[in-house]
Amino acid sequence: MVTPSAPAAPSASTLAFVESPVQLLNVLEWAYARPGAQPQLDGVPRQRGLRAGGADLPGPAPRPAGAASSLRIVVLPPTDPMSRGQLRRVAALARDEGHEVRWQEARGSRFAPLKALAALARDVRAARTVVVGDPFSRYVQLLLTLVRAEELVVVDDGTATMEFMAQTARGERLVRWHRVGGGGLPGRIRELAYAPVSATARRRFTPAGRPGHRVEVFSSMPVTAHGGMTLRVNDFAWTRARFGPPRLTRGTDLVGTSLVETGVVDPDRYLDAVRALTLEHGATRYFAHRRESPEKLRALSRATGLEIVRPDLPLELIARRGPVGRTIVSFPSTVVHTLPYALTGTGVTVAVCDVDPAWLTGSASPRARSFLAGVTDTARDVRRLPAQAAPTA
Secondary structure: OOEEOOOOOOOOOEEEEEOOHHHHHHHHHHHHHOOOOOOOEOEOOOOOOOOHHHOOOOOOOOOOOOOOOOEEEEEOOOOOHHHHHHHHHHHHHHHHOOOEEEEOOOOOOOOHHHHHHHHHHHHHHHOOEEEEOOOOOHHHHHHHOOOOOOEEEEEOEOEHHHHHHHHHHHOOOOOOOOOOOOOHHHHHHHHHHHHHHHHHHHHHHOOOOOOOOEEEEEEOOOOEOOOOOEEEEOOOHHHHHHOOOOOEEEEEEEEOOOOOOOOOEOHHHHHHHHHHHHHHHOEEEEEOOOOOOHHHHHHHHHHHOOEEEOOOOOHHHHHHHOOEEEEEEEOOOOHHHHHHHHOOOOOOEEEEEOOOHHHEOOOOOOOHHHHHHHHHHOOOOOEEEOOOOOOOO
């Protein structure tokens, strides 16, 4: 059970804000890895393989009892039921680890964001370390205007970390890679009104020239530190220590993506690609992304015969817990970087299928093609698959 919004309690020295199940999982990984002596890095190293004999590499020693008491995790849930369900389940795991979890509604009504901001202001100002999972989130950026902490930590929100690091290195404003400008004059007015908040967030994320302020990025992505940031690798040590190794099936599992839902990939081209992958690799299961629509999933099931699985936890935990196919095939997405870490030493092969530029919609952002290619090209310890054409009759 998740702790709901409650009367004021003593402020935690470390405060984490998460808006998705993956962000919450990565906060747990950060908290688990923090006491260890992992070095600060200038770049993410190659993912580790097997020791002689096939034994999995060990993670850090278990956290001593009571060591997590200074971490308070604030969940700012989205409105969709799938995300909320996964968040509640990961939050239960966080409570099992001894962390305090607070559920704070910040969406769903006109005044919900302001009410949440008022409820959190005291804790935000008191925290000495603040952990965030989505630097592109306008709500997180608004919270950062209240932050007085000396240390700011950014954990992965999937491949968005790659774009975050690239944009801050270039001194650009923070814009999601798949976002396309729109909204006409009202949208431009909102952007101008929000510009001071966004500018403050960018300064908070770049500590160079600001003595006494530290920014750490805790990531599984192939990124490089810059501007006074420090970087630590997230090798999913907590996941490996708590779950698995999984039982392997003989089949192939496909991993779904929300590229259709974000308007990047044409639905028909995506269906053709999934059908072709199913036939070529003998896939039997399709692990749906939490944002995939029921209508799309029903169409996929009818066209391919795949068993559609709606995971109740992030895929890194589902795969590590098992059972899982000996081969996992994905389009360019977060899991082509995270699963090789989570499944180190298990014998599972992770494969990534390229996205053909012809699949992109006319409304896809100009950045989409190069970003997706970069996600694929920088994946380590995966098998590359060519873009799939529609199967012939």
